[in-house]
Amino acid sequence: MEFGAIIKHDQKKSPKTGAWRYMHPEVDKEKCIGCGTCVGFCPDAAITVSKEQGTMNNKNKKGTAEIDYEYCKGCGVCAEVCPVKAITMKKK
Amino acid sequence: MNKKNKKLALTGGAAAAEALKQIEIDVMPIYPITPQTTIIETYAGFEANGEVETEIIKVESEHSAMSAAIGASSAGARTATATSSQGLALMHEVLYIASGFRLPIMMLVSARALASPINIHGDHSDVMGCRDSGWIQLFCENAQEVYDKTIIGMKLAEKVKLPIMVIMDGFNTSHSVENLEILETKIVQEFVGEFEAISPLLDTENPVTYGAVALQNSYFEFRIDQEEAMKSVEEEYEKIVAEYEKISGRKYSIFEEYRLEAAEKIMVLTGSATGTAKVVVDKLREAGEKVGILKIELFRPFPHKKIAESLKNAKEIIVLDRAQSIGTYPPFYSEITKSLYEAKSYNLKAKSYIYGLGGRDIFQKQIEDVFAGKIEGGYIK
Secondary structure, three states: OOHHHOEEOOOOOOOOOHHHOOEEEEEOOOOOOOOOHHHHHOOOOOEEEOOOOOOOOOOOOOOOEEEOOOOOOOOOHHHHHOOOOOEEEEEO | OOOOOEEEEEEHHHHHHHHHHHHOOOEEEEOOOOOOHHHHHHHHHHHHOOOOOOEEEEOOOHHHHHHHHHHHHHHOOOEEEEEOHHHHHHHHHHHHHHHHOOOOOEEEEEEOOOOOOOOOOOOOHHHHOOOOOOOEEEEOOOHHHHHHHHHHHHHHHHHHOOOEEEEEEOOOOOOOEEEEEEOOHHHHHHHHOOOOOOOOOOOOOOOEEOOOOOOOOOHHHHHHHHHHHHHOHHHHHHHHHHHHHHHHOOOOOOEEEEOOOOOOEEEEEOOOHHHHHHHHHHHHHHOOOOEEEEEEOEEEOOOHHHHHHHHOOOOEEEEEEOOOOOOOOOHHHHHHHHHHHHOOOOOOEEEEEEEOHHHOOOOHHHHHHHHOOOOOOOEEO
């Protein structure tokens, strides 16, 4: 038992909050234009735009959104704000 | 005993402040209330003169004072505060958090009556109101005891990891100037030692959460843990006072037995009134009466077994309370009768009296009358 109910943290494990999720966002890499709107809106700072090269179909593309599922709580804000509807919420 | 020990004339409050200065308190969150003032005004003077490096936090209420004390102690600071009466009542909610977190906070209480009707003078109503809060409660008779028990209490609290109230009688002790002997600061510091918190919040390398939720599956166990810690206090206190006797020459115990040898009538009481009762007992002993005093010092935890042992040969036990417990028997009387019952001393007679509410004086004549059985009705008015 913890002394005085004081909980010691294991920093390696502690802030991973992805297990709380009911729905999860999925990015359609073909539709995503890499604009980064979702990055700014994500309350958990769990989205980054990758720096991969554009595909044959879309040569101007700079990258696509990538979601860190260790921290994503599945709130759905990214799907709501995506200008090209590239993100959809799905059940596991 | 060291010959360099200084004799000073101080109020009980100033004696407590002197002890706190020598202990070296890191943080002291305070809010003013009579009759705790002597403690804090003296200590604030030390701070203003640069004699201490304490961070004094002036807060907006006693609830905040205790909350700040909890924060400071959780952060790893040696923390003290002081209060009285309504202030202690306002702290009530957070007192339980201090004890639940197992923080060794030192609180000087200048015990005072509770409103209503409003009254600023001494009695034990306020401290009795928090006897179940998980704090150690230690009563003092005079300024010398206040000084000594502040030092002893700090070491005890840090040893068992429980908060402690060192209690003096409002005005009777806190504002009366008495001669007392103080130790050298170096000796006090060696005795008390450095404070090492178990899981200080400021240790960012080892982060912790204070105040976590514990529901049906674990709350019960935490409370049992606290009870166990409280049970260890008696033994630790005896060890610490034995150590203290070596540096000061003054002997303390979990309670004081005054002229109990072959005593037939034993008066149980605490605080400043004990001094008056001792004078009466000396007088009656000279006249050949077998009377004595058992002075309560450690009230939480209550040393039931040892007290029952000490009282077992009495013919009559007279319990004096300076507080009521409206709707039932007064606090000391309840504890004493419980001690006797648990020790199967069913044949011992105990009488209950309430005295000194709202600062009313108690005189030698009244104590003589109590011993003679002349006062009826349970109140020494």
